[in-house]
Amino acid sequence: MIPFSPPKVDQRVIDEVIDALNSGWITTGPKTKILESKVADYVNSPAVLCVNSCTSGLFLMLKWFGIQEGDEVIVPAYTYAASANIILHCGAKPVMVDVKEDFTIDPNEVAQRISSKTKAIIAVDLGGLPCDYDALINIVCSDKYVKYFEPNNENQAKLARPLIITDAAHSIGATFANKKVGSITDVAVFSFHAVKNLTTAEGGAICLNLPKCFDNKSIYNTLRIKSLHGQTKDALAKTKAGAWEYDILEPGFKYNMPDVLAAIGLAEIDRYEETLKKRKAIYDAYSSLFKNYSWALTPIYEDDKRQSSYHLYLLRIKGFSEKQRNLLIENMAERGMATNVHYKPLPLLSLYKSMGYKIEDYPRSYSLYKNEISLPVYFNLSLENVQELGQALIEEVESLL
Numbered sequence: 001m002i003p004f005s006p007p008k009v010d011q012r013v014i015d016e017v018i019d020a021l022n023s024g025w026i027t028t029g030p031k032t033k034i035l036e037s038k039v040a041d042y043v044n045s046p047a048v049l050c051v052n053s054c055t056s057g058l059f060l061m062l063k064w065f066g067i068q069e070g071d072e073v074i075v076p077a078y079t080y081a082a083s084a085n086i087i088l089h090c091g092a093k094p095v096m097v098d099v100k101e102d103f104t105i106d107p108n109e110v111a112q113r114i115s116s117k118t119k120a121i122i123a124v125d126l127g128g129l130p131c132d133y134d135a136l137i138n139i140v141c142s143d144k145y146v147k148y149f150e151p152n153n154e155n156q157a158k159l160a161r162p163l164i165i166t167d168a169a170h171s172i173g174a175t176f177a178n179k180k181v182g183s184i185t186d187v188a189v190f191s192f193h194a195v196k197n198l199t200t201a202e203g204g205a206i207c208l209n210l211p212k213c214f215d216n217k218s219i220y221n222t223l224r225i226k227s228l229h230g231q232t233k234d235a236l237a238k239t240k241a242g243a244w245e246y247d248i249l250e251p252g253f254k255y256n257m258p259d260v261l262a263a264i265g266l267a268e269i270d271r272y273e274e275t276l277k278k279r280k281a282i283y284d285a286y287s288s289l290f291k292n293y294s295w296a297l298t299p300i301y302e303d304d305k306r307q308s309s310y311h312l313y314l315l316r317i318k319g320f321s322e323k324q325r326n327l328l329i330e331n332m333a334e335r336g337m338a339t340n341v342h343y344k345p346l347p348l349l350s351l352y353k354s355m356g357y358k359i360e361d362y363p364r365s366y367s368l369y370k371n372e373i374s375l376p377v378y379f380n381l382s383l384e385n386v387q388e389l390g391q392a393l394i395e396e397v398e399s400l401l
């Protein structure tokens with residue numbers, strides 16, 4: 001049996017977690033703070049806040065920017081639902097745009113859909129490949145579009161353009177023009193969910209990188225308060241003898257990361273480059289196996305500007321229909337090999353269909369989705385298993401052609 005994405009739990013992870021359990025403090029505290037500073041150093045971001053998921057981190061940023069009913073947020077049609085559901089939670093409208101052949105948001109489509117109501121753009125580094133940030137930032141910051149922007153609060157007036165957010169759920173360690181994701185756009189939010197490259201079981205990290213007119217460290221404090229009921233002191237500070245007094249400044253959320261989970265991430269962050277190397281070797285092995293098959297549309301994971309974090313190996317089978325792809329997944333499962341689909345474009349989901357979004361308006365998203373099959377990539381996947389799975393896939397595809 002070859003599973004799709006089991007977590008990497010070795011003695012080093014177990015030791016870190018036991019250390020947290022034995023420390024006398026298991027919720028947000030010193031380990032979470034260390035993880036924040038290690039992530040900040042790793043991606044070169046001036047301030048990083050750990051939270052309990054990427055979803056809550058993205059939502060917190062939309063709330064911080066004051067996104068509300070009447071506003072629009074641009075999001076790719078090809079992503080996981082979390083990227084768009086958070087826009088609905090703000091009462092705002094997700095404006096979906098199509099993606100390019102490499103699965104990332106199409107900056108030209110963004111240019112066409114920016115309006116005076118656009119308050120943010122959420123760019124998703126799908127599978128770990130960074131979006132075309134040069135093009136995207138140029139469009140969003142160009143005078144032509146900036147003049148549409150109608151701020152309705154202090155932060156929006158200060159930025160004077162839509163907020164550019166990277167949904168970096170997949171892309172910790174990926175680079176664009178030699179900069180790590182987390183130091184490219186105004187904000188990037190990583191996911192540390194159990195299946196991600198770097199995990200804390202559940203969790204996320206907000207990397208702040210706002211322009212000079214903002215103080216990223218002070219925004220970190222604002223967000224920390226927002227992520228903990230609007231409370232002026234966190235639980236650790238409040239438990240210190242005599243330091244009970246606190247205040248509530250706003251109706252905040254409960255999004256903090258506990259130390260017991262931060263410990264899992266701490267075990268990984270110092271050796272994460274090694275993880276990336278292993279993941280790249282798996283990508284290279286798949287791509288070299290498929291290179292002589294004209295039906296194999298292998299994913300881009302490096303080009304002159306970008307380097308992926310090698311999160312999802314998004315293979316496509318040229319000419320396959322949805323039905324053939326689904327059959328292929330079933331046949332692979334019968335051979336004990338788990339494969340997957342990332343993702344069903346949002347307009348195909350009942351929720352978004354019922355809101356009037358139509359897949360016909362996103363032809364590239366559909367054409368990518370219908371023949372996409374994600375192959376396993378994880379640290380403990382041996383290159384022998386990659387060969388075995390790749391060979392089985394070749395046989396199954398050829399029997400269905």
Ligand SMILES: Cc1ncc(COP(=O)(O)O)c(C=O)c1O
Binds near residue numbers: 079124169170192193
């Ligand atoms: C593209 C994308 N964005 C956001 C998320 C949400 O991440 P989390 O589960 O940490 O909230 C995911 C999760 O898979 C994702 O794939």
